[in-house]
Amino acid sequence: MPDTTRSAPSLEAHWMPFTANRAFKRAPRLLVSASGMHYTAADGRRILDGTAGLWCVNAGHAREPIVRAIAESAARLDYAPGFQMGHPGSFALAERLAALLPGDLDRVFFTNSGSESVDTALKIALAYFQARGEPRRARFVGRQRGYHGVGFGGISVGGLESNRKAYAAQLLPLIDHLPHTHDLAHNAFSRGQPGWGAELADALDAIVAQRGAETIAAVIVEPVAGSTGVLVPPRGYLERLRALCDRHGILLIFDEVITGFGRLGAPFAAQALGVLPDMISCAKGITNGAVPMGAVAVRRGIHDAIVNGAPAGIELFHGYTYSGHPLATAAGLATLELYRTEGLFERARTLAPVWEEAVHALRGLPHVIDVRNLGLMAALELEPRPGAPGARGFDLFLDCFQHGALVRATGDVIAFSPPLIIEPGQIDELFGLVAEALRRLA
Numbered sequence: 001m002p003d004t005t006r007s008a009p010s011l012e013a014h015w016m017p018f019t020a021n022r023a024f025k026r027a028p029r030l031l032v033s034a035s036g037m038h039y040t041a042a043d044g045r046r047i048l049d050g051t052a053g054l055w056c057v058n059a060g061h062a063r064e065p066i067v068r069a070i071a072e073s074a075a076r077l078d079y080a081p082g083f084q085m086g087h088p089g090s091f092a093l094a095e096r097l098a099a100l101l102p103g104d105l106d107r108v109f110f111t112n113s114g115s116e117s118v119d120t121a122l123k124i125a126l127a128y129f130q131a132r133g134e135p136r137r138a139r140f141v142g143r144q145r146g147y148h149g150v151g152f153g154g155i156s157v158g159g160l161e162s163n164r165k166a167y168a169a170q171l172l173p174l175i176d177h178l179p180h181t182h183d184l185a186h187n188a189f190s191r192g193q194p195g196w197g198a199e200l201a202d203a204l205d206a207i208v209a210q211r212g213a214e215t216i217a218a219v220i221v222e223p224v225a226g227s228t229g230v231l232v233p234p235r236g237y238l239e240r241l242r243a244l245c246d247r248h249g250i251l252l253i254f255d256e257v258i259t260g261f262g263r264l265g266a267p268f269a270a271q272a273l274g275v276l277p278d279m280i281s282c283a284k285g286i287t288n289g290a291v292p293m294g295a296v297a298v299r300r301g302i303h304d305a306i307v308n309g310a311p312a313g314i315e316l317f318h319g320y321t322y323s324g325h326p327l328a329t330a331a332g333l334a335t336l337e338l339y340r341t342e343g344l345f346e347r348a349r350t351l352a353p354v355w356e357e358a359v360h361a362l363r364g365l366p367h368v369i370d371v372r373n374l375g376l377m378a379a380l381e382l383e384p385r386p387g388a389p390g391a392r393g394f395d396l397f398l399d400c401f402q403h404g405a406l407v408r409a410t411g412d413v414i415a416f417s418p419p420l421i422i423e424p425g426q427i428d429e430l431f432g433l434v435a436e437a438l439r440r441l442a
């Protein structure tokens with residue numbers, strides 16, 4: 001048996017995801033434990049978590065009720081097949097989620113990740129129009145700078161060129177993209193939703209005119225684009241997209257993998273922003289990041305069209321070995337209970353103005369060309385170093401880590417999304433560390 005507990009394993013064998021592997025392995029950054037708002041690095045330093053891990057640890061790290069639920073579940077029922085069999089936990093979690101979800105989005109399909117949730121939602125959209133006798137509705141509309149995970153469906157509707165270019169030969173064929181809504185000439189230093197840009201939703205009309213509404217199944221967007229650098233939707237934009245989808249009989253999918261579970265001060269962005277989609281894909285915060293899990297919430301009519309309209313037998317030929325895994329559902333139930341008992345979504349809403357003030361205090365520091373925020377999300381955009389886009393952002397990330405804060409760099413955008421348990425003093429500490437880093441790197 002290989003000894004996986006020895007303190008210094010070789011770093012060679014593990015090909016790391018979305019990582020500069022060669023540079024990382026020359027100077028690794030290893031986290032060895034976590035509790036509450038902090039990680040502990042391999043050299044013993046405490047690191048303030050400004051990113052909730054990867055936008056997922058919304059209730060803070062290693063929370064006892066979640067840890068206990070996972071341990072008990074693993075000992076009681078390690079695994080139960082989810083095809084033609086079930087276990088109570090997945091039904092209980094679906095019921096709890098349905099109660100949190102907006103409108104009649106009360107049917108829930110479980111996956112293991114955000115990427116799987118996105119691909120599942122796209123497949124459900126196709127199955128729905130098949131069931132309705134509209135099989136020509138097969139096109140999808142995504143958005144530039146959208147991130148929908150890394151499945152072939154997700155990278156096809158996604159709009160990040162770096163994630164697509166190596167695979168361009170095999171992307172899904174029937175896809176169009178809306179323009180993104182980020183334009184520093186109009187919306188730099190916006191607090192909350194920018195006032196400019198609602199009309200960018202009208203690009204959907206142009207796509208409809210070109211393709212024909214009868215060929216379009218669904219539009220998929222992140223209500224707030226997260227991974228591409230916190231792009232906050234202009235006021236009225238999502239409402240306009242909703243109205244256009246209604247007019248043309250197109251489904252609207254919100255990818256809430258980041259915005260779900262309290263990030264904007266409500267269970268989902270749909271509620272925080274008052275726009276009801278037809279499906280919501282989610283993951284991450286569903287288990288507080290403690291066990292991989294995702295879900296797709298579907299309006300009841302979509303579910304019923306597919307399930308009740310099918311002949312006897314399996315209605316949807318889709319699912320994963322680990323859909324609704326007992327460990328994940330136990331973690332999910334404990335997580336939702338923690339969000340409820342600690343009022344963490346309300347807490348995020350209450351803290352949002354404090355958060356906004358603190359992040360906007362970075363305006364005016366060296367190389368800062370934008371600050372933007374919504375709920376407990378924010379981003380700082382830095383002027384790219386000439387000839388080296390992304391280098392300044394990465395240096396800031398490294399410097400912050402050296403000095404005790406975890407932030408996330410995507411190119412020259414630094415994103416912040418702390419656990420919702422963050423204290424006002426820790427907000428000041430986080431942005432204080434960032435300010436010092438900006439001055440050091442000036």
Ligand code: PLP
Nearest residue numbers: 113114115147148149255257258
């Ligand atoms: N969709 C959105 C909006 C995301 O932000 C992410 C991940 O950050 C994903 C999908 C993919 O999730 P996963 O990495 O769990 O597959």
